[in-house]
Amino acid sequence: MTATTEWVEDHFIAGDLALDFANTVYRRTPELGADLFTNAVALTTWLDRTHLLPATDQPYGRFADPDAALDEARALRGLFWTVFDAHSDGRTIPADALSSLLATARRGIAGITVNPDGSMTTLASEGVFAILALRAIRLVLSPPSRGVHACDRCGWFFLDNSRGRRRRWCSMKTCGNQAKAERFRAAHP
Numbered sequence: 001m002t003a004t005t006e007w008v009e010d011h012f013i014a015g016d017l018a019l020d021f022a023n024t025v026y027r028r029t030p031e032l033g034a035d036l037f038t039n040a041v042a043l044t045t046w047l048d049r050t051h052l053l054p055a056t057d058q059p060y061g062r063f064a065d066p067d068a069a070l071d072e073a074r075a076l077r078g079l080f081w082t083v084f085d086a087h088s089d090g091r092t093i094p095a096d097a098l099s100s101l102l103a104t105a106r107r108g109i110a111g112i113t114v115n116p117d118g119s120m121t122t123l124a125s126e127g128v129f130a131i132l133a134l135r136a137i138r139l140v141l142s143p144p145s146r147g148v149h150a151c152d153r154c155g156w157f158f159l160d161n162s163r164g165r166r167r168r169w170c171s172m173k174t175c176g177n178q179a180k181a182e183r184f185r186a187a188h189p
């Protein structure tokens with residue numbers, strides 16, 4: 001495992017947890033990069049970081065079948081790519097992907113509570129994917145005014161909360177700087 005295939009704190013750039021979850025591959029374009037969920041432990045530590053896993057609910061706070069959870073996480077992430085790609089490309093949201101998100105939410109609904117302020121709390125580990133699915137559904141049904149964007153270089157998703165409303169990159173530290181360097185090289189051959 002190298003540094004580039006582990007998720008790090010700097011990866012939380014999206015402005016929404018569902019999008020950060022979708023961004024757990026090294027890159028999506030121009031070709032799919034390394035999976036940052038290298039194994040069930042990487043998935044669990046990511047979920048711990050986001051406080052999605054119940055902290056005090058042992059032994060129910062951890063997945064009964066970690067490998068099945070990893071499979072489910074990757075499948076859910078694939079659905080996120082489908083719906084958020086459609087959204088950011090200006091296409092209608094594919095009904096089968098939306099249907100699968102609803103099925104995920106329904107499967108885990110007993111493992112969560114929805115609070116009066118719209119926040120959700122995980123009661124049992126299986127609720128984690130329900131919360132993520134519901135957050136994604138909320139984003140596509142009620143998108144922020146500036147919508148969800150995909151980074152021009154790597155395909156990571158983000159909300160554009162910049163003052164100038166012209167954010168093009170997942171992060172200036174990575175893709176933004178690389179694009180700048182490329183433009184400089186092109187202008188100074």
Ligand SMILES: [Zn+2]
Nearest residue numbers: 151154170175
């Ligand atoms: Zn990027």
